[in-house]
Amino acid sequence: MALLQKMAKVLLTLSCCLSTYADAGNRQINLTLHSFTETKVNGENGTAQNTADKTANSDKKSSTFANQAMQSSLTLNRVSQSPVSQSKAKFNLQDLVAVSLDEQGNELSRQIIKNPLYFRAEVFDEGTGAMTFSKDIKRPSAVLNLILPDDNKLHSVKIYQPIQEKSQLVLQQLDEISLELPQAQAAMSDSLNSKAMSQNSASSNVIKVLDNGDSTNRVDLVFLSEGYTNYQLAQFSTDVNNIVNGYFNVPPYKEYKNLYNVWRVEVASNQTGAGTGGRPIDTRFGANFGCYGIDRLLCVDEGKVLSYINSIMPSHQADQVVVVVNTTTYGGAGGTVATMSLAPAAIDLALHEVGHSFGHLGDEYTNGTCITSEPFEPNVTTSAYGSKWSHWLSASNVDAYQGARYCTSGMYRPTYDSMMNHLGVPFYQVNEEALVLRTYDFVSPIDSVTPASNVIEMLAGQQQTFTVNTVRPIPDTMQVSWYIDQVFQASGKQLTIHADALGNGTFNLVAQVKDNTDKVIKDDYQSTQASHSWSIKTNGSCSNIVPTALVASNISSNAFSLSWAATANATSYLIEVNDGSGWQNKATVTQNSASLTGLSAGADLQVRVSAISTCGSSEPSISLMVSLTNDLEIPAVPTNLIASAVTNNSMTLSWASSAQASSYSVERWLDSDGWVSVGNTNTASIAVNGLVIKDQWLHVKANNTLGSSAFSEYLYLVLADIATCSAIAVQEKPTASNISASGFTLNWSQTSGADFYQVQLWQDATSSWQTIESITTTSYNVSGLTSSTAYARIVAGNDCDDEPKASDWLSITLAESCQYAPKVPTALSFSSLTSSNFTANWQAVAEATSYQVQLWNGQWLDAGTSVSTAVSVDKLNGGNAEYFHVKASNSCGSSEYSDYLTVQ
Structure with a gap:
């Protein structure tokens, strides 16, 4: 078992020195911390030494690294251990470097991570989404969320901070975290044993909004309430649903929604909303606008948020925490914990900020302090050729556009605009690729x-x-x-x-x-x-x-x-x-x-x-x-209904095709029956015949396997002038004959004044009568039925402006279908033997509906088919011996042929 999997994280409170704890699953573990309180850097050899314990470490020196391209594994993935894809990434003064070591002190992997003490405050225009202000801020303390690689060799992690040493940056060791293997494994075991409970959370205020699978193989987003009173928590549920719908309507989250879980954590505050001017009000996590002197910056106490989340949820259920503040004032912030308000543009702001904290994407705008060293983010580079995204350069909108990551020149972005530059704009290809790969850092295929x-x-x-x-x-x-x-x-x-x-x-x-x-x-x-x-x-x-x-x-x-x-x-x-x-x-x-x-x-x-x-x-x-793919959507309502080829009793109805429709259902209005079915068609038109009323109203709906659209607006038209006819008499109730498992023959008497008859069957799916044929005769064979009972009626009409007359409906119970193919016929005999023919006979077989007879003439030849147990057969060999055999059949299949019988 790996030492620390997805549920294992290390949280470090950074100030002048590091204090450390870790949680695994539902347990928190205090990890042994070796504090290096004073570190001096030897400028000649580029090494650092702990002077607080000079005696014990007189022959040991802690590692430093020059700021050169990092070619070794830059591991950010806690599951598959795939390294960061930027092989030329460099660190700068606002980064930290975490080096994972085995028990012998050998390096396993490195990570470049943002130093959370350095915070970039961003303000976007609420209406246009454009960047209006950004500022680098150094905080007195912050929380670092460090994800450890999944490696059972992992023994300790060293944290380094870049410092300026002459003309280059070198790494000064801040601290070493010793991961005590037995305790960590015990916590892992406890976590796995409690997984079933943790999936729904032991806390009643933790609700799973989007459940797409086990959190150990999903990215888990947590939305935490702030500034909601007890009476407003029901509104928080609605707010989160709206946020989730907006969040997962943006590619690539739209396509990868099934790889995410979403949690709602309901925590009540004593007051509503957020403080202003950098001063919190009486809310649970101290939300306030105006922190660090920036009006639109919305801050919370990150330490208090993470401490609360880790007290009620295992860490593998909280990959990204977003605090939702109950105010419509526009604002938000990124960082270890993202914040957002309920302003309409806040979802885009959250997508941008989570693009930083989760997706490790860089800013593509030019406001701010420019540092021209090669960044580790995948979407910004010093290369004028866009080498990081050269594989996307064939896309029409991808190039190397100058101006990115707070620099107006010397730094490049992949597209002219994107969500990381301007809110309300798509992420586009390079950023989407990075977000998909980041998703797979947490999720195995x-x-x-x-x-x-x-x-x-x-x-x-x-x-x-x-x-x-x-x-x-x-x-x-x-x-x-x-x-x-x-x-x-x-x-x-x-x-x-x-x-x-x-x-x-x-x-x-x-x-x-x-x-x-x-x-x-x-x-x-x-x-x-x-x-x-x-x-x-x-x-x-x-x-x-x-x-x-x-x-x-x-x-x-x-x-x-x-x-x-x-x-x-x-x-x-x-x-x-x-x-x-x-x-x-x-x-x-x-x-x-x-x-x-x-x-x-x-x-x-x-x-x-x-x-x-x-x-x-x-x-x-x-x-x-x-x-098979299941990307169908219910088709749109048909539009643009047009009638053509209108006569006194017919017309052609057509309409604009609806996307993803596989068929259409057409109905027309009858004053006596309401909307009745005209028929179904696979094309965007249908011929309507047998009309007898001058005024016609018709509408159409589109269908596919997912369902049907609503009916269209009706089309009204007037048929051509029609002649005067005799009134239609009341249509008598029909009768049924030749009833089988899949059909029957419908019969009825001729009706005075009728020029034609519509055969209609009741459709349970649409709760309406559907016309299956319009004929002038008085019988019709109905076939292809699958239900056990059918309901039919006859509607008599004429070529004049007379209301059709419908009969009473008839219920027909169909014959039971076969259960199995019949057995082989037995007791073969013959009779009526002459020089030219004879009658073949056999015993009736249960379930058989027909029989096939064959004669031998060097090979078996078909000699006749019968629904009874006898058939007259013409002889093949004159006065010589004949041989015949017979098999039985029904809709389930056929038996083998019987043993043959000699006839002479």
């Missing part, structure tokens, strides 16, 4: 795997399904590739392996996961990737005709393309799909690829392939899991 054991033993004939559950960005850009002994097998989140297909031996199965997002081009440290492996031991035989290397491509909401490695001697391939209801034959093809369409939108499917040859069918391939 793999959430879980099954089976949990990494060693799997399988006997001949056995199979094992392996599953990788990944995080799911929006859209889901995660790709899982499976390899056996480094040979690619298939793609998808699930893989089924048959022991017989592997043969005897030990095999290494690896699932490699990668986020194929277009928001990351350069991932030097593979933050967006992860893998898991299993050792498989088998004892079975090998089949060499099972298809392998299944690959799904061109995946959409309801279709994908499938390909696989061709199998020797195969004449065709059977493709099967399982949507959770069992394996179903989808297609038989002769090539080693196919396009599968008409699938359920957004479904998670399994697909497998069997090879068919003259030897028979192989075992199915290893199944491939395919997750």
Whole structure:
């Protein structure tokens, strides 16, 4: 187990010296601190020595480093240990450097971190979002949030501060934090044991607003109330929901929302709002405007905030804390703890400030004190060529724009404008990439795997399904590739392996996961990737005709393309799909690829392939899991309804297509029945016939698998003049015959005055009658039904301006569908034998709806089909012996053919 994982942080209160404590999970641990109270720097050799304990350390010197490009690991990731991607990053006087050491004092990693004693106050114009004022402030004390690398070798951390030494900066050691291994491991154990409780928090005032998974593999944002009285905490809930909606509507947070959890911490204050003029009022965390003499700067007591948060929440649930102050006055601040008000522009201000504290992004504006050394932030550089983001230079809006990080010249930014320069502007590519990679510093692409054991033993004939559950960005850009002994097998989140297909031996199965997002081009440290492996031991035989290397491509909401490695001697391939209801034959093809369409939108499917040859069918391939995209939205309401080709009884209705609509439903108004269905169409137009009323009102709604839009505004039109006709008599109630499991025949009597009849079925989904056909005859075959009961009626109309007359509705109970294919017919016999024909007979078979008879003539030939247990057969061989057999069928399938009977 790693010494300190996501739940382990070190918080240091920095003033003239360091006092230190750490919390792991729900426990706080006082770590041993070796205080170096006086440190002198030797300018000749660039080393520093602790003079407070000169005797004990007379032969030891603490390390310093010249301000050169840091080529070693600059670790900010507590989980995957991927180092900071800026290999040429340098520190300056406002930074700290944390060096992680093992027990022997060997360096494991370094971090450049902002010295929280140095604080940049920023003021943006509330209306335009432009920077109006910035100022560097040095605080008397502050809180440093230090995230330690996940390394079980970690023994201590040294903190260094840059100082000016002649013409260069050197690092002076401030303190050393000794991490006592037994206590830390004990705290980790306690934390893991209490994880279930901590997920919902033991405190009743801690509420999970956005729950996307276990906090140990999510970024956790905490919104803390300030300046809300007890009676106003209900409003705080609404305020946080509005903030979260705004926050996650901005890329890349919009696409990576599923990798974040959000918590709301409700703490009441005695007074509402915040103080002014730098003077707090009676609120819980001392919020006040005007701190450090800056009117719009909104400050809180960071130490008090973090102390409270760590008393009620494990640290792995509080990756970024934002204090929401109950005032509509515009303002906020960054730092270890961010603050924001309820002003409309405050969400953008919070995004900017969290871009600093969480995303390690630099300011791209020019106000402030210019330092022209190479910064460590990924979005600012001294390179006029934009070398840090050279991989994005092909994008139309990315270049090296002069003026950034408080410098008007000599410092460059990647885009002309962005959220880090001007509020209300997108982050754009370089900053979005950095924020995505930063998110993956906290989140592994793999959430879980099954089976949990990494060693799997399988006997001949056995199979094992392996599953990788990944995080799911929006859209889901995660790709899982499976390899056996480094040979690619298939793609998808699930893989089924048959022991017989592997043969005897030990095999290494690896699932490699990668986020194929277009928001990351350069991932030097593979933050967006992860893998898991299993050792498989088998004892079975090998089949060499099972298809392998299944690959799904061109995946959409309801279709994908499938390909696989061709199998020797195969004449065709059977493709099967399982949507959770069992394996179903989808297609038989002769090539080693196919396009599968008409699938359920957004479904998670399994697909497998069997090879068919003259030897028979192989075992199915290893199944491939395919997750169809689910990026549909309910379509917009159709607009621009237009009627054309209007006659006295018909017209064509058309409208503007709605994005993501797969079909449209059209209704028209009848005074007697209200809105009734005209029909459904997959295109943005429909022909409407059989109209009998001069005044027509029609409207349309758009549909897809997620649901339907509201109906459009209605279109009113007047049909062409129509002739006078006889009044329509009351339509009699219809009757049903030929009732089967999927349909029936509807019959009715001719109605006086009627020129046509509309056959209508009741639709539960829309609670309306739908016209399925308009005909002039008095019977209609209804088919394709799936429910057990149907309701039908007949509406009689004519070509005149007469109100249609609807019959009473008829309830039809459909026949039960088959449960299984029928058995093989028995008791074959023959009768009525002549020189040219005979009658074949057999015993009736339960569930059979038809029978097929074949005669032998060197091969079996079809001789007839019957729904009864007899069929007249023409002889093939004159007076010679004949041979026939019979099979039974229904909608579930067919039996095998019976034994043959000789006729002579």
